[in-house]
Amino acid sequence: MRVLILGGDGYLGWPTALRFSARGHEVAVVDNFSRRRWHREHGTDSLTPIRELDERIDAWREISGSEIRRYVGAVEDGAFLDEVVAETRPEAVVHYGEQPSAPYSMMSRERAVETQHTNVIGTLNLLFALRDHVPECHLVKLGTMGEYGTPDIDIEEGFIEIEHKGRRDTLPFPKLPGSLYHCSKVHDSTNLHFACRIWGLRATDLNQGVVYGIDTEETARDERLITRFDYDEVFGTVLNRFCVQAVIGHPLTVYGSGGQTRGFLNIRDTLQCVELAVENPAERGEFRVFNQFTEQFSVAGLAELVKAAGEHLGYPVEVQHVENPRVELEDHYYNATHTKLLDLGLEPTLLGEELVESMIHAIERHKERVIESSIDPKTRWSPGAPVKL
Amino acid sequence: MRVLILGGDGYLGWPTALRFSARGHEVAVVDNFSRRRWHREHGTDSLTPIRELDERIDAWREISGSEIRRYVGAVEDGAFLDEVVAETRPEAVVHYGEQPSAPYSMMSRERAVETQHTNVIGTLNLLFALRDHVPECHLVKLGTMGEYGTPDIDIEEGFIEIEHKGRRDTLPFPKLPGSLYHCSKVHDSTNLHFACRIWGLRATDLNQGVVYGIDTEETARDERLITRFDYDEVFGTVLNRFCVQAVIGHPLTVYGSGGQTRGFLNIRDTLQCVELAVENPAERGEFRVFNQFTEQFSVAGLAELVKAAGEHLGYPVEVQHVENPRVELEDHYYNATHTKLLDLGLEPTLLGEELVESMIHAIERHKERVIESSIDPKTRWSPGAPVKL
Numbered sequence: 001m002r003v004l005i006l007g008g009d010g011y012l013g014w015p016t017a018l019r020f021s022a023r024g025h026e027v028a029v030v031d032n033f034s035r036r037r038w039h040r041e042h043g044t045d046s047l048t049p050i051r052e053l054d055e056r057i058d059a060w061r062e063i064s065g066s067e068i069r070r071y072v073g074a075v076e077d078g079a080f081l082d083e084v085v086a087e088t089r090p091e092a093v094v095h096y097g098e099q100p101s102a103p104y105s106m107m108s109r110e111r112a113v114e115t116q117h118t119n120v121i122g123t124l125n126l127l128f129a130l131r132d133h134v135p136e137c138h139l140v141k142l143g144t145m146g147e148y149g150t151p152d153i154d155i156e157e158g159f160i161e162i163e164h165k166g167r168r169d170t171l172p173f174p175k176l177p178g179s180l181y182h183c184s185k186v187h188d189s190t191n192l193h194f195a196c197r198i199w200g201l202r203a204t205d206l207n208q209g210v211v212y213g214i215d216t217e218e219t220a221r222d223e224r225l226i227t228r229f230d231y232d233e234v235f236g237t238v239l240n241r242f243c244v245q246a247v248i249g250h251p252l253t254v255y256g257s258g259g260q261t262r263g264f265l266n267i268r269d270t271l272q273c274v275e276l277a278v279e280n281p282a283e284r285g286e287f288r289v290f291n292q293f294t295e296q297f298s299v300a301g302l303a304e305l306v307k308a309a310g311e312h313l314g315y316p317v318e319v320q321h322v323e324n325p326r327v328e329l330e331d332h333y334y335n336a337t338h339t340k341l342l343d344l345g346l347e348p349t350l351l352g353e354e355l356v357e358s359m360i361h362a363i364e365r366h367k368e369r370v371i372e373s374s375i376d377p378k379t380r381w382s383p384g385a386p387v388k389l
Numbered sequence: 390m391r392v393l394i395l396g397g398d399g400y401l402g403w404p405t406a407l408r409f410s411a412r413g414h415e416v417a418v419v420d421n422f423s424r425r426r427w428h429r430e431h432g433t434d435s436l437t438p439i440r441e442l443d444e445r446i447d448a449w450r451e452i453s454g455s456e457i458r459r460y461v462g463a464v465e466d467g468a469f470l471d472e473v474v475a476e477t478r479p480e481a482v483v484h485y486g487e488q489p490s491a492p493y494s495m496m497s498r499e500r501a502v503e504t505q506h507t508n509v510i511g512t513l514n515l516l517f518a519l520r521d522h523v524p525e526c527h528l529v530k531l532g533t534m535g536e537y538g539t540p541d542i543d544i545e546e547g548f549i550e551i552e553h554k555g556r557r558d559t560l561p562f563p564k565l566p567g568s569l570y571h572c573s574k575v576h577d578s579t580n581l582h583f584a585c586r587i588w589g590l591r592a593t594d595l596n597q598g599v600v601y602g603i604d605t606e607e608t609a610r611d612e613r614l615i616t617r618f619d620y621d622e623v624f625g626t627v628l629n630r631f632c633v634q635a636v637i638g639h640p641l642t643v644y645g646s647g648g649q650t651r652g653f654l655n656i657r658d659t660l661q662c663v664e665l666a667v668e669n670p671a672e673r674g675e676f677r678v679f680n681q682f683t684e685q686f687s688v689a690g691l692a693e694l695v696k697a698a699g700e701h702l703g704y705p706v707e708v709q710h711v712e713n714p715r716v717e718l719e720d721h722y723y724n725a726t727h728t729k730l731l732d733l734g735l736e737p738t739l740l741g742e743e744l745v746e747s748m749i750h751a752i753e754r755h756k757e758r759v760i761e762s763s764i765d766p767k768t769r770w771s772p773g774a775p776v777k778l
Contacts, residue, residue, distance in 0.1 A: 078498050078499070078502060082498070109467050109471070109513075109514065109517035109518075110467070112513060112517065113467060113510055113513055113514065116509060116510065116513060116580075117506065117510060120505060120509060120576065121502055121505065121506060124498075124501060124502055124505060124569070125498065125502065128498035128501065129498075131772075132772075151558050151560055152556060152557070152558035153551060153552075153553040153554065153556045153557065153558045153560075154553060154554050154556065156553075160551070160553065160563075162542060162549070162551055162563070163542075163552075164542040164543060164545075164549065165542065165543050167541060167542045167543065167722070168541070168542065169540050169541035169542045171540055171542075171563035171565070172563045172564065172565070173563070174549075174551070174560035174561045174562070174563055175561065175579065176560070176561070176582075176586075177579065177583060178587075179583075180513075180580070180583065183576075183579050183580055183583050186576075186579050187509065187572075187575075187576040187579065190564065190566065190572050190575050190576065191505075191569070191572050193565075194566060194568075194569065194572050197565075197716075198567075198716045198770055198771060199771055200771075327586075327587045333556070381587055382587060382588055382589075383520075383521075
């Protein structure tokens with residue numbers, strides 16, 4: 001199969017490219033290295049010493065004998081993306097090519113506009129390119145569980161049947177995004193659904209939970225293939241950050257009470273899910289939504305797990321509740337359906353102390369690279385007085 | 390009150406500026422004349438011979454003794470908009486400053502991107518400017534009934550109480566926008582709701598129906614104050630177009646069967662509604678949605694009404710069903726709640742043969758300006774084979 005991966009230099013995009021290439025597919029990646037640029041601008045960096053895209057691709061060729069084609073450019077550049085799609089004629093596109101950080105989107109007007117422009121216009125350009133060149137192509141788009149927020153009812157997979165005043169319809173599940181980044185993902189979903197309904201495209205929106213982990217089967221084959229791993233307040237996600245904090249002796253920073261509950265999954269399961277989606281494409285005209293996570297945890301619960309694992313390895317671990325820089329409920333109902341990927345055959349890698357210990361070991365190898373000043377939260381959701389929800 | 394009107398040179402923006410000025414408010418308008426530029430690019434024009442903004446403002450000063458301040462620039466330009474808000478310190482902003490045409494947004498990738506960029510980024514810039522300079526200001530934002538599409542249940546005003554698996558919550562009403570323009574309005578609503586929830590802003594989203602009519606109390610006071618009136622396939626709305634077609638002897642072009650049912654309102658009622666919203670502001674942190682229309686009609690029903698009125702005035706009127714250039718249901722359930730503005734005191738101007746006749750008379754004065762080639766639909770929603778819903 002011809003698979004095009006947007007954001008193919010990223011945390012998940014690069015391992016995804018390797019996975020499809022390892023399976024014998026013809027893989028091309030698009031990236032404009034924004035993620036590397038954003039880190040440089042903030043004085044932060046990946047924990048892992050990632051190589052330049054060209055070096056990665058060369059190493060993969062050497063190891064596997066397979067070629068990954070690269071296209072350097074921005075998805076916001078419609079003419080560029082149109083050319084890439086016309087030239088590669090993908091049968092599946094996996095779209096990770098977005099600004100992925102909630103705090104980044106909340107830093108300033110400029111960053112918010114950059115986020116929504118990059119994400120919304122990039123995806124819109126992609127939809128037109130697919131319509132015009134490869135309308136049969138299956139688009140696998142990364143969304144986020146954060147699109148739903150924390151409603152007081154069970155979260156379904158994209159759609160919900162509503163009975164209202166004696167009538168009934170199945171409609172898009174209402175969204176309560178928690179940052180301007182999350183809003184941009186909601187916008188994308190709306191545009192995707194539209195393109196499937198009106199143009200007959202086929203798309204799977206993967207509403208992914210919070211990803212943790214470093215290694216995948218392919219990245220572990222050579223140190224030059226390692227993927228990025230972020231732990232800073234802007235691009236780091238909670239479990240990855242906690243593990244780094246445990247290793248360097250920094251208290252685990254729980255935002256507020258830590259009652260915030262979210263869906264989580266291992267990076268290896270991200271690859272499994274994306275593979276399953278690609279292997280089982282949506283129908284023409286179908287807009288399909290999968291809730292892509294394997295387990296629910298509260299932030300405080302994760303801190304306890306990392307504390308236990310860290311202490312088991314001899315690290316003294318302190319859990320510190322800091323003022324929540326975000327505006328979000330810290331005590332809420334949360335129950336999200338996630339059966340569609342299981343139905344397709346997903347075999348979850350469940351999180352336990354052993355897995356956390358293996359992450360800690362992986363982090364130990366690079367602990368001298370940690371920039372400690374980048375960890376504590378600085379980006380506030382509300383620049384004025386704290387907002388009470 | 391200090392009222393800032395974005396899109397103050399437009400069909401509704403200009404009469405709104407006059408209305409607030411006539412009521413003694415301190416009015417400033419922002420416009421970058423995109424609408425005039427888009428018409429020039431398409432070789433189309435307003436039926437009414439509108440004056441340049443400066444001439445309009447001069448005429449209004451001469452007639453009323455009141456000053457309307459003008460700021461020429463684009464809402465997409467965040468620094469410009471920030472300055473305008475900082476300088477005018479509005480107590481209410483009425484935001485019409487968007488690309489308002491569904492067909493325009495469906496013409497090409499470039500037009501779609503322009504639409505979503507202008508609308509989404511413009512509104513996002515506005516939200517930041519309000520947050521940073523006038524967080525107490527009430528934002529009255531023009532949305533559209535087209536955000537909802539045609540679900541098979543009753544449409545509520547912005548929110549719906551959902552009972553699901555034994556739990557209950559009131560959540561944003563699910564949206565099924567029918568064009569990339571309509572999608573942009575859905576994106577705006579998501580961003581607005583977010584800004585109210587997280588930053589404590591106050592906003593009213595006016596999900597407006599299809600507007601018809603030419604004159605308002607103020608524009609009728611002098612021919613130099615007349616507002617624009619579009620009838621072309623891109624910017625003209627259905628009833629205005631039918632009336633022009635009746636006058637020039639062009640068949641009324643009903644798209645498909647004409648069973649499409651929508652909410653409609655008179656331009657005079659738009660002004661009433663906006664006034665009511667401004668006079669009765671939302672609370673801090675409240676995101677309020679009003680469905681702003683007064684009556685529901687099917688397209689075929691409107692054609693019959695115009696035919697009857699036209700024939701009564703001696704025009705031979707033919708109704709022609711043309712292939713629907715849009716992808717939309719032509720036979721569907723439609724029942725939309727619209728009580729909130731009535732509760733605030735809206736007195737609807739109901740549509741009848743007499744009102745259509747007065748529109749026809751107003752059109753007759755400018756009939757020599759009609760560019761007939763601009764009327765028939767050319768912009769197709771789906772460039773390939775027709776999509777069956």
